[in-house]
Amino acid sequence: xxxxxxxxxxxxxxxxxxxxxxxxxxxxxxxxxxxxxxxxxxxxxxxxxxxxxxxxxxxxxxxxxxxxxxxxxxxxxxxxxxxxxxxxxxxxxxxxxxxxxxxxxxxxxxxxxxxxxxxxxxxxxxxxxxxxxxxxxxxxxxxxxxxxxxxxxxxxxxxxxxxxxxxxxxxxxxxxxxxxxxxxxxxxxxxxxxxxxxxxxxxxxxxxxxxxxxx
Amino acid sequence: xxxxxxxxxxxxxxxxxxxxxxxxxxxxxxxxxxxxxxxxxxxxxxxxxxxxxxxxxxxxxxxxxxxxxxxxxxxxxxxxxxxxxxxxxxxxxxxxxxx
Numbered sequence: 506x507x508x509x510x511x512x513x514x515x516x517x518x519x520x521x522x523x524x525x526x527x528x529x530x531x532x533x534x535x536x537x538x539x540x541x542x543x544x545x546x547x548x549x550x551x552x553x554x555x556x557x558x559x560x561x562x563x564x565x566x567x568x569x570x571x572x573x574x575x576x577x578x579x580x581x582x583x584x585x586x587x588x589x590x591x592x593x594x595x596x597x598x599x600x601x602x603x604x605x606x607x608x609x610x611x612x613x614x615x616x617x618x619x620x621x622x623x624x625x626x627x628x629x630x631x632x633x634x635x636x637x638x639x640x641x642x643x644x645x646x647x648x649x650x651x652x653x654x655x656x657x658x659x660x661x662x663x664x665x666x667x668x669x670x671x672x673x674x675x676x677x678x679x680x681x682x683x684x685x686x687x688x689x690x691x692x693x694x695x696x697x698x699x700x701x702x703x704x705x706x707x708x709x710x711x712x713x714x715x716x717x718x719x720x
Numbered sequence: 721x722x723x724x725x726x727x728x729x730x731x732x733x734x735x736x737x738x739x740x741x742x743x744x745x746x747x748x749x750x751x752x753x754x755x756x757x758x759x760x761x762x763x764x765x766x767x768x769x770x771x772x773x774x775x776x777x778x779x780x781x782x783x784x785x786x787x788x789x790x791x792x793x794x795x796x797x798x799x800x801x802x803x804x805x806x807x808x809x810x811x812x813x814x815x816x817x818x819x
Contacts, residue, residue, distance in 0.1 A: 508814060509814060509815055512811040512812075512814035512815050513815055515738060515811055516808070516811050516812065516815075518735060518738055518739065518742075519738055519741075519742045519808065520742075522738065522739040522742035522743055522758065522759075523742045523743070523745060523746045525743075525758060526742070526743035526746060526747055526750065526754070526758050527743075527746040527747055614757060617754070617757065618750075618751075618754055
């Protein structure tokens with residue numbers, strides 16, 4: 506019946522307007538896949554330095570003068586720090602690119618109220634985690650860095666899920682769980698890190714792409 | 721059986737008004753510019769719908785400033801919330817009744 510169709514269309518319109526005005530819906534599954542690939546590449550690149558097959562220090566001379574303390578100058582003098590920074594940068598840029606592409610396709614502006622709210626709510630746990638992890642590095646507690654990354658990232662995602670597509674909550678739960686398990690497996694930090702930031706991102710990305718963007 | 725069409729609110733008989741109310745239901749307040757962007761309509765069109773909803777007590781207007789620019793925000797009233805929920809229920813009933 507025509508009236509029935511009209512009612513259904515109205516309800517769908519209401520739902521769409523509610524979501525568009527309160528959630529950032531342009532987050533692309535391809536962003537997840539791209540970030541996951543960056544993470545796997547970064548982990549592969551870092552593996553030799555973590556295992557000690559390659560020297561982690563960039564300039565050995567500087568290191569001897571600061572021996573015994575783990576100041577920022579020493580942290581910045583390690584390959585691993587710069588690999589991590591490059592990985593993070595590459596993941597961020599590629600994730601941004603695909604989300605920008607999707608927002609263009611949907612015809613919704615990328616930057617707005619919903620994007621701002623999402624960014625703020627992701628940043629709070631993430632920045633807190635970043636500062637905390639730098640502090641751990643300063644104290645030489647390297648074993649807790651990978652689980653720490655996973656746990657803080659998981660918290661950030663759970664917190665962010667209220668402001669974007671809800672499925673990201675489950676990605677958050679998985680990262681949290683993986684981070685907590687990683688606490689019990691000393692020496693396998695990089696494996697867990699690669700599983701969380703690489704494999705889980707790719708699985709999530711493929712699922713989201715399949716569900717929302719296939720056509 | 722009661723005809724569910726009678727419960728449909730004539731006031732919400734427009735896509736623009738449905739959109740405005742939907743946005744206000746899930747946000748504490750929404751600015752004029754955000755509404756315009758969301759609904760993708762002209763100023764005159766949006767203003768007339770907002771006025772109609774305001775005059776029937778569905779929404780409240782707050783006028784403020786961001787720097788020197790006026791920043792008008794809208795939020796739903798208790799009556800508006802009730803009326804819109806009733807409208808959604810009526811829409812749902814329309815679907816289940818005719819099935």
